Amino acid sequence: MHISCVLRIVYHDLCSDKERKEFNNECMEFIKALREEDDIQSRIQTISVLSVLLQGPFDTGNTILGSQNLFDLMLQMANSNDPIQERIAVEAIVLSASKKYKAIDVIQQGANILKNLYKSMNEEDIKVLALVRLSKLASSKGTDASTNLVAEGSCQTLSRACCKFLTTSQSFNIRRWSADSLAYLSLDADVKEELVDNLLALKALFSLCQCQDAHILYLITTIFVNLTNTYDIIKEVKEIIELATYTKQHIPNEHPKDDKTFFDQRRKKLIEAGIIPILVQLCKHKSENCREQIVRLKKNINYKRKQINKFLYFRIFLGLCENEKYRGSIVAAGGAKALLPLALEGTSIGMTKATQALAKIAITTNPEIAFPGQRMLELVRPIIKLLKIEHTALENFEALMALTNLASISENVRKRILKEDGFSSIEQYMFEEHPLLRRAAVEYLNLENEERQHLNNLIQNNQIIYLQYRTLYIIRNIVKANKQLAIRIVETELMDILFALKEIKDDHLINENNRKIASDIIEICLKYGIIQQNKDHTIKQENETTATN
Structure with missing residues (x-):
């Protein structure tokens, strides 16, 4: 995977078609050199290199796959009864079908081999790997109910097999690969309905959330996104549909069980199964632990995976917050506290989703x-x-x-x-x-x-009178303390306010008790000699009187 990431970056940074052609030719010559000897070692190396290219610069790998007739070699290795060859061939078969138009060819030629590997007496990990690859092929139609690349009911059959491995196997890798299969199969609405009713499988997925592997957490959150229908749904424009119908283009159809009535029920069942504390836990520990994982050669790759995982959490929380009944449970489980830091930092879309979920909570709670x-x-x-x-x-x-x-x-x-x-x-x-x-x-x-x-x-x-009383009481205590503090009070605008309060006769603005405290403050200042009374019974500050004389 690390080599694939590096090659993808190298290919992406090439500036011209000429440089890309030279890159393809170099890879082609390397594959040809490996195939000069037709022994087991060269076969394994050839298909391993092809898998690296298909995970990195896919166009290069796809070009080599077609020109060197390597698909037949993969099928031959898958039928070899050699565990190493079978494992490598199974991986390469599915990587070559990562594009939908390629998946149809692979299903026609390689599906039977994958089925035989799954049903054979091979090691359990090879059987599960074959199951994962079959699941990827079967789910390549996405959520389009009008396309059937495999026989009707096949996705459900594969899903039951995955759930069996997920709930019974003691091997962590087997359970991880089972979750990998369900991440693809859960795009099918019938699989969604079965999976939310399988409490043991849900609990097994919840337990996998305890691990620190970013890839596994991504798979599990993808399953939850599919079950809650919180993925992006492109709104169909009426004019585009009419145009596609007129030109006889394929129009994807939504499965009846992907209707709001059905996914609302699925969300309810997930909440009853205990998904909210799991989401809160993921939000808390995921952002710290993923920084140490996946790729050290290109640090930002891990950061992107972390942001993608967070983005999926936002989606699920937002979907659950759409129903007012669930918002109290989310707050009680700590969901609001977990969402707030995610609304302040992250991708723009992720922060928007998290903030919208918080806004929904703030409206009704x-x-x-x-x-x-x-x-x-x-x-x-x-x-x-x-x-x-x-x-x-x-x-x-x-x-x-x-x-x-x-x-x-x-x-x-x-x-x-x-x-x-x-x-x-x-x-x-x-x-x-x-x-x-x-x-x-x-x-x-x-x-x-x-x-x-x-x-x-x-x-x-007159409810402000009490505040007025407390303020005047504090000023009187300050003035009574010593002359220096009184001088500082006199030098401010407070003295003008005190003079005014002493003269106001309206009981709505000041009562008799507060008026007396204001008078006491002025009398104390007179005793200190920092203000003095004029002959016309007005009061001036001492410095002003001196200036007049």
Whole structure:
């Protein structure tokens, strides 16, 4: 795999067709040199090199496969009854079928050999490898229900065999390869329905999540994505379908069991089986452990695998959050806490998915429970980013509703929204054509107005008098402490406020007790001699009096 990655990068960095042709010729000559002797060693080396090319610069490997007639050699090795040759040949057969149009040819020529290897008395690992390769071939149709590359029911038969190995084998590699098969087979809707009802198989997959291998975790999360239908679905455009029908092109059809009614039930069964704690666990430990794995020669390859795995977690969480009933369970299991750091760092699409899931939680769940303390303030920035025009209307709407719910909790959250320039972002949606977006923006602005009105009511209802009393009491204690502190008070604007409070007669603004404390402060300053009373009974500060004299 390491060599494949290096060769892929070398091939990608070639600047011209001439250089790529020279690269292909060098590889071709190397294969020819290996085939000069027709013994077991040369066969193994030839097909091993071809596998490396098919995993790296695929076009080069595919060219050599066709020109050197190596497919017949692979079939010959698969029938050799030699475990080493069979294992290498099985791997190469499936790698050569990684493109759909190639898979049809491979199924026609190599499927029977793979079946024989699976049914034979060979070692268990070879049987499972053959099963994995058959699964890849059978699932090459993807989610298209109108295409049948294998006999009807074959995917389900293969899936049952995988589940048997997954739940009964003590070998870690056997269980890993079984999960590899299910990652492909779970694209079939009938397989999805069977797998979510197989509690033993689900528990076995959950237990595999304890490992630290990025590739295995990717396979398992791919299975969960398929079961929950949280993969990208391209919306069909009516005009394109009509054009394809007119030109007699194939139109993919969705399986009836991929309908919303069915995948909602599958999501429910997965939650009942305990998938939420598993997802939370993956989010917590995956980002740290994967950095040490896979490829040391090209460090960013591991980072990409880590980001892909995270992206799959976002998808599953977002899919589960679509149903309001599951959001409480997600919060209780620590899902909100696990999602927040992923919304702050990662790929742009991944952060968007994670933030949208958090927004859904913030809309229907008490933010003080779901995002206690500082976490609530940290959530503001990613949600405000969802208000950008390039996001969908649904993402904009959910962001507005979430911010409204968060802002209703405390003044600190409202200050953070203003600090992150959220007010202007919200305000622009008052002029959107979509009525729900306008309504959500107005609802937030009304909340801000209600808070201001509440403050006015506090003043009108004399509830601010107590705060005034505490403030004056503290100032009096400071002034009474010593003259130096009193001088510092006099030098500020507080003295003007104290003079004004002493003269105000409106009991709605200051009561008699607070007025007396203000007078006490002024009297103490008079005794210190830092202010003095004029003949017209007005009070001036000492420096001003001296300047007048």
